[in-house]
Amino acid sequence: MRYIELKEALKNWTVFSLSDIKRLDANFHRRRLNEWQDKGYIKKLIKGYYIFTDLALKEEAIFEIANRIYKPSYISFETAFYYYGLIPESVYGITSASTIRTYKFRTPVAEFSYRTLNRRLFFGYNIVKYNNNKCFKIASMEKAILDYFYINVHIKNREDIMGIRFNREILLSKINKKKMERFLAVYGRKSLLKRIHLLWEVIKDAGY
Template sequence: MLEARLAEYGAVPISHGALLPLLAEYRRPNDKIAEWMRQGVLIPIKRGLYLVGTPWRQEPVCLPLVANHLYGPSCVSLDYALAWHGLIPERVHEVTSTCMRRGRVVTNALGRFSYSTVPAALFPVGMTLERQEKVSFLMAGPEKALCEKVLLTRRLEATSRAAMKAFLFEDLRLDDDALGSFDLAIVEHFVKSGHKSRQMQALWRVLESLQ
């Protein structure tokens, strides 16, 4: 049964090209793909990219993995990563990522996925490989997620240690105990990059005082 073969993909998104070998016996494979979408066997997440629907998919949907596949190269970061690492108390519904290409927003049946541009030299800094169930995905470590939050927050005037502390602990409501274990070498990459240098220096001073 073809649906059983689809189930082997689990929570990993499937491209249109990967489906075609399964449908080699069909004269019009796109008609079968359209039928599967109508039946819920496949869930379209963008043009030419799908997830296997339930009950054929036994694993839960992994939103960070979907984000990696929707637009790349990209890395889940900013608010979603801060929440993932337990640094902020709020539950984040939008999956936020950073990338080197032009930013964009993708909305589909699974939710809203946003992508913000960071300088190419900073993109790999502090990136980690996280795991959920049987799948792995690119996620910013806590240091990268926070540095990119400072970098990409518009009109952020927190250039003194006091002002940065207010941003971190009053605006973002970060867990200061967790910040005490940050790897300052990663933060230093952002400080030395020259991007928002005064804010990054203020961030480094706050983090250094918590060590």
């Protein structure tokens, strides 16, 4: 397979793997990938995953890449907070939840970190479509908060919560508390329930 043929076949793909190419050409030799990297046609993200160098690296594309290179996973934690406007500043790297082991990748486009959740907690994410035929998975606002508190057990008091710098107005106006309560029941942790109740006490405090 020539590069021009690969480019045409995968022109609408954000990220592709060696396996994807093999499905197009069973006899494809991976040394071609090294040649195309040397020529600046493609970039290697991690072992087995690549992007075209002319890919527009907008937020949506980076989120899709995060989903694809470590599966199953969805965007959550601080990255989801910033996406929804829950915190004022962007965070370093892209944070995701996954059912497999906690891991971190440093790539030419971003640093991707994944935190482990039990399989029964792998729910509560939205599939967001962009550019007509592309999409990425991201935790709902409610699920991102629960994931964050579940993983960060050190957040226990008012000062810890205030240190996150949540946007009070967005939390009060956008969070579906009934949905959050349904999700909370699945976690089944009294300590998490207690800390989420404290979150609401802090947020409702006029002095926040």
